[in-house]
Amino acid sequence: MRKLPPLRSLQVFESAARLQHFSRAADELCITQSAVSHQVKQLEEYYGESLFMRNTRQLQLTAKGALLFEQAEASLNLLADVSKQITGNDSQQLRLAVYSSFAIKWLIPRLSEFRKLHPQIDIRLDMIASNPQLSDSVADMFISDQSDHKGYSHLTLHKERLIPVASPEYIKQWLVKPTNDTQQLxxxxxxxxxxxxDEGQLGIDxxxxxxxxxxxxxxxxxxxxFSHVLFAIEAALVHQGIALASDFMVKDDIDSGRLVALNLPDILTGFDFNFSCKQRRQREPAIASFIEWLKLQSQST
Structure with missing residues (x-):
């Protein structure tokens, strides 16, 4: 008879290793942190091996722990997929956690095209203001600036660039003599x-x-x-001054003539908008379709 490790302990270990935190694993599994610690200890006693390093401030896997995590994650994910197929609960709804500014100014105006191409896939947007925890308990997919999370695949959609913009009406008020010369501007x-x-830790733009x-x-x-770039853009649209705006946020306004990109230098903020999803899930038909569509959209802009 095939001898298996305690499966509940294996599930708890996989969650703790993926989230790199006992308390986060406890929240995900709806158990106490001491229960997580007990289940991990039980698994270590089963194997006679330490799975986590206990002498570091950050939770880290040992070499044997990393090996077990890789196989446990793949096995548990495969079981979850099989269960969906057996029960017929293979939902086509995908949860996407995304920065509100990126969603409002870049994603939402384009999303109707994806829905026309894939009407069977329902994308639910969850707006975020800061980097979320990458976990299936939060969302299926993410757009944030995270790019090195273990077990996740990342795709850079856009490197943020700030450009000076103003309305044509404000430019007429500001410049008595029109000019496009950089030094004169x-x-x-x-x-x-x-x-x-005021972008907090990043400072004043x-x-x-x-x-x-x-x-x-x-x-x-x-x-x-202003406390948010969207407010500054709205103020620029109603002729109140010159804003430093993320290029993707004002592209449509520039194309329509509501704003003008001034002939002044831009600056890169160092902030990248990255799409992230679990590596083992990127081949799921719905997620794969969304990734391919995102690639085409990011290339076009």
């Missing part, structure tokens, strides 16, 4: 109202712009400060 910035975004271009803003520089 830089010189005239002291007369402009800067629509500034216009401050970063001035530093990147080795310029010093005027002490009398007029600025309106």
């Amino acid at each position: 830089k010189d005239r910035l002291t007369d402009a109202v800067l629509l500034t975004v 216009w401050q970063r712009w001035f530093k990147a271009n080795k310029l010093t803003p005027s002490a009398l520089q007029q600025q309106h400060i």
